[in-house]
Amino acid sequence: MRGEWIGVWIAIVSSSLGGTAAAITRYLVSGADPVALAVLRWGIGFLCVLPAALLTRVRWPERRDWLPVAALGLCFFGLFFILYNIAIGYTTAARASLALATLPLHTMVVAALLRTEPLTLRKTLGVCIAVLGAAAALAAGLGSAPTGAWRGELIMTAAVICMAFYNVLSRPLMRRSSPLGFLTVGMGAGAAALIVVGLLTGSFVALQNFGPPQWIAGLYLGVGGGAAAFILWVMALQRATPTRVANTMTVNPIAATLHSALLIGEPITADLVLGLIAVFAGIWLATSDVQRAVVPG
16 A cells, blocks of 8 residues: 555656646647647657666566557557647646546546446546536636637647556556566657658758747756656656546646646636636545555555
């Protein structure tokens, strides 16, 4: 149980880094192609993760697992983040992150369908409170949102389904290798596919217009929002159940809202604040049973 509690907190740190990456992506998206931004994030991320994996002599996935690990990498580091970057082009970073906060619901449903994680009443109630809070905030603030924001949030929902399957299906593969070995292979497969797509579609042309501020933001996107965030994410998935890890994604909008306000002046509205309060309540409810089990020890 102590390991599960630690996994939840590792996931919260990871989700916070992901929220800052959403603000950075929103800052860059008007001047770059979604594929190019995904290559920046995972190309740089892979260049950080690979040396760490080699130096620490990680346990790599077994030969029979390389294909499914690569497939999950393509689904998540490729497809998910192309959809993610397209979504942020339509709406604000805060609203996109609130849509991303529905990840716990999707993960819970996928885990139940694949029979990998039993549901409990407390966990279900916590996830529902967090998700309904996010949905209410999105609906209430639609009038002040950018034109066509609903398209971004709908695209983000499709992206979230990709991540839900990644969360559920990755855990047994990690157990047969190591978190860093699993992450390196999957991220490498996703980054390689993105580079090929970028070369074929001319997505990298926009990067020629980047100045020092944009390249600094892109470097952070790869190191902080790429390598660091997802090393922590797979470490969390190794220690805690997929639904509990996914439930921490509701921290993502908080970091995205604060950094977007500072970086690009996106407003912090009452609707978002109320939604975030509900999100925190859901996290506490879904994970407090783990914390209570740890305290006596």
